[in-house]
Amino acid sequence: MSFDFTTQSIHAGYDPLANGDAASVPIYSSAAFTMESAERGDALAAGEAKGFSYSRVANPTVDVLEKRIAALEGGDNAVAVASGMAAVSFSLLCAAEGGGRIISPTNLYGASVDAMETFFPQFGVHTDFVKDINDLAEVESKIGPDTRAIFCESVANPSTEITDIAALADLAHRHGVALIVDNTVPTPYLFRPIEFGADVVVHSTTKGITGHGNAIGGVVVDGGHFDWTNGRFPQFTRTELVVSDERNGVWRSFADMFGAEAYIRRVRIKYLRTFGAVASPFNAYLSLVGLETLGPRVGREVATATAVAKYLQTNPHVKAVNYSGIGTTGQDDLVAKYYPKGVGTILSFLMDGDESNVRRILDGAKLFSYVPNIGDARSLIVDPARITHREVPRAYREAAGVTDNLIRLSIGLEEPADLIADLEQAIGGAY
Incomplete structure (x- = not known):
């Protein structure tokens, strides 16, 4: 069955039968989880089995929040993180790591501009800023061989200027570039960028999603339809130990291992797990409560x-x-x-x-x-x-x-x- 937005904001991503019949999502305040057997533990560590082993990677309470927001945004999968800036940083660095470039307007939230202007370059990721993100000719003039993503806010803060997402997505996709949209201001209740061609959506869940100023958080939502193996993103097609079986000589890339989920799995396995900006179960619970009245x-x-x-x-x-x-x-x-x-x-x-x-x-x-x-x-x-x-x-x-x-x-x-x-x-x- 397909449900209305408001119904999904209360029920999506949660099964009471799998959680002790609790009507409200429980707070799983546990750093780690029993892996049951050596065989299952090996499969969990390799990413071959679904489940929970350590809350720095995944947690049952946080998992419900991820599934619920992915459903509300019309996305395929999501990763919740500790703050909105963690979501912005992880989403952009995951796309542009290894010397890639980002195209962005300057009329963004201040910390986003600062990160792209002064901080990301220290990691080899540079931004080409445009005056008007809706000036498609100006945006296209910035696209080069190293361009990986176009980043924008659906509604700019504080000007409330609107980005023409569908037109920008068409332009980005003609060049094999991903469109990443910060949808914090309108929330998915007012606007769902993925329906208009966006590839990745980020939120500061601190804001409208939680809605009561009582919990810091962020989320990265993957639309699940962008081709990350099109040649612009070598990080998804090179082999990596973390998703390979070295003992048996089986070497895989993120694309080999996860297919269309390569991007969001890399956000979780490389960025969340390594940098550690983990969403707390309690904050995730508060965000879930906020979502119910979104x-x-x-x-x-x-x-x-x-x-x-x-x-x-x-x-x-x-x-x-x-x-x-x-x-x-x-x-x-x-x-x-x-x-x-x-x-x-x-x-x-x-x-x-x-x-x-x-x-x-x-x-x-x-x-x-x-x-x-x-x-x-x-x-x-x-x-x-x-x-x-x-x-x-x-x-x-x-x-x-x-x-x-x-x-x-x-x-x-x-x-x-x-x-x-x-x-x-x-x-x-x-x-």
Whole structure:
């Protein structure tokens, strides 16, 4: 049977009969698991048998989260990790390791830009940045023999600009390049990139998926349809000891061993197991609890975000509002195509005056918490240029509109009129 999204968010990936008939997913707080026999232990270590042996590689609670998010994203398989940045880093390095290049816009979350600009090059992985990810000619001009992946956010943070995923996927696939999409802002409730051609989807599950600001986590979801053996990705076709049987002289590559699952298995076996950014069972449990209310929760938050954005357009001290859901980015065609249920719960706005006015607004807000997070049930306020995008080079920040006078909101579940009143008094008091 095929089930509705909301039904899957409650039930997908879990079998009570295999878990002591527990109606709610148990927290398996165990570092390791009995392998039952020497023969089964050998098969587990070789990746030839499914099961659990050590929680740095896989854990039953985390496994349910992985299966549930893969189902909600329409993916084939998933690996949960300790944070959203671990998901971004693992997904990109797994595709580009060994001297590959990535193409990316600069209007991304600050830590993603910093990783690609200053850190990944230390590992031989370089990024070619473009000004506009929807300018296909500009993107195509950056594709070279070493290009492995195009990376983007489905909805950019904090501009809420929308990426034309289907067009970008067509371009990437014509050149044998993978498309990796950070879908954190809309969540799979509002948008599923794999349905429009994306190959890999990543999330900071800390945000809308968990939804209550109480658990850090991330996930990498593989669509299962990209050909990682097309010649651009030698890491998947060279033989490796970790998936081979040295004693019997049987040598395999990840592609030999796992076929279409080569990419996501490499994320787990090489990146999760080696670098160790492991999702804790307790955090996975909190994310599963959050997922159960994802649809109704995000639906209400989107409606409130729309009301708040429309109010801000009427405030005389607000110079501009960035929320593609009300047409401020000039992308109504893409909104209609990809986001019939809304574009997400964040928005940003530009204030007149100077940075001192912004600081008085931040300090004057009563309901909005001054927090560097998004997707919380509480409404949050922050100054991106000073906090979330501080490490982004000035030229990139300013090109994305992230100036000292920009404020970002993440809308929660409070009554819309109360949030608007709080902004009204905070802005009024700042001038």
